[in-house]
Amino acid sequence: MQSLVNFRDLGGYQAQEGKKVTHGKVLRAAQPVGLSESDKNTLLKDYHLKKIIDFRSQQEVVEKPVDILAGVAYLNIDLMKDIQSGTASLADLAKKATVAEVDKAMQTIYGELVLDKTSQKGYANFLEQIITQEEGAVLFHCFAGKDRTGVGAALVLSLLGVRQADIVHDYLLTNTQRQEANNKMKTLAASQGMAGEQLLALDRLLSVDETYLGHAFANIKENYGTIQAYATEALNFEQDKQAYLHKLLLTD
Structure with missing residues (x-):
């Protein structure tokens, strides 16, 4: 991509039962703002983009509205609306924090992203949006496409049975x-x-x-046991929906 930062397709990873994640269905990126015409054409013509899911706050959305793309639905899901530790800007935290304090703060945020009730409702809606979009692609993003988006990608790949090493690989590509x-x-x-x-x-x-994402998974394991139980109990994404996610996003 020329202008869309941190963009990638979640397709291609080995999943359960010898299957692979289907290419061109679920895309992740940083905020799609100020896109080049080439990138717009790639999203619309090559990926057949049908839906954009924006994990940013209302303030972020107002300051940098997502580019309007013809025929593409848009949904804002503010994942961190009720997470107090995530309200400080990057600049504010950097001015008063050491590297060790940043690590501690980020691990706290990642734990809250999977345990906070508002965040859980947001990720639940996110998964529902994916399984209801049978045709074309879904693009999800936040500001940098690294934390809120990183956890979202890890949840999808985990539910599809992708190996932890591959999930971490995709995460660290950021x-x-x-x-x-x-x-x-x-x-x-x-x-x-x-x-x-x-x-x-x-x-x-x-x-x-890796320790940030590991903290999120550790919280899921401690509180719910497995990613499947977490999806069922915390996200209301029951086994039948998980099975449909496999049907929609896995290929031989």
């Missing part, structure tokens, strides 16, 4: 795919006087780490 965008943000911060530990903390905030 660090290479966001490198250019992150460098621009760090350069701007440095030009505004940020230095030393603050820049290191900002770099950490702009990245993903």
Whole structure:
């Protein structure tokens, strides 16, 4: 993609029973704002995009509205509406945090993303939106496409039976795919006087780490046992819906 940062197709990973995740059905990215005409054509013509799911807050949506694409439905699901630890901006946290404090804060946020009731309702709606979109593709995103989006991708891939190592691989791709965008943000911060530990903390905030996602999965295991039980009990995504997700998104 020319302008859509941190974009990838969740298709291609090995899943259960020798099947693979179908290409071109579920897409993840950073916010689709200011897209090039080439990227718009790719989404519409190559992927047959039919739905965009936006995990950002109302403030983020107002400040940077998603590009309007002909024939594409749009839904905003504010996952962190009631998560107090997630309300501070990246810049605010970087100004007062060390790298260790960033790690602690991010692990807290990841735990809340899977346990907070509002967030659970959001991810429940997200999964419902996927199984009701039988034709074309669904694109889901947040601001950077790394945390809220990263957990969403991990949930989908986990329910499809993708190996944990592949789920982590997909998650960590953010660090290479966001490198250019992150460098621009760090350069701007440095030009505004940020230095030393603050820049290191900002770099950490702009990245993903396996321990963050691991904390989310650890919370699921501790409270629900398995990802299937979590989907059933916390997300109202029962076994019949999980089976349909397999039917829709797995191929031989």
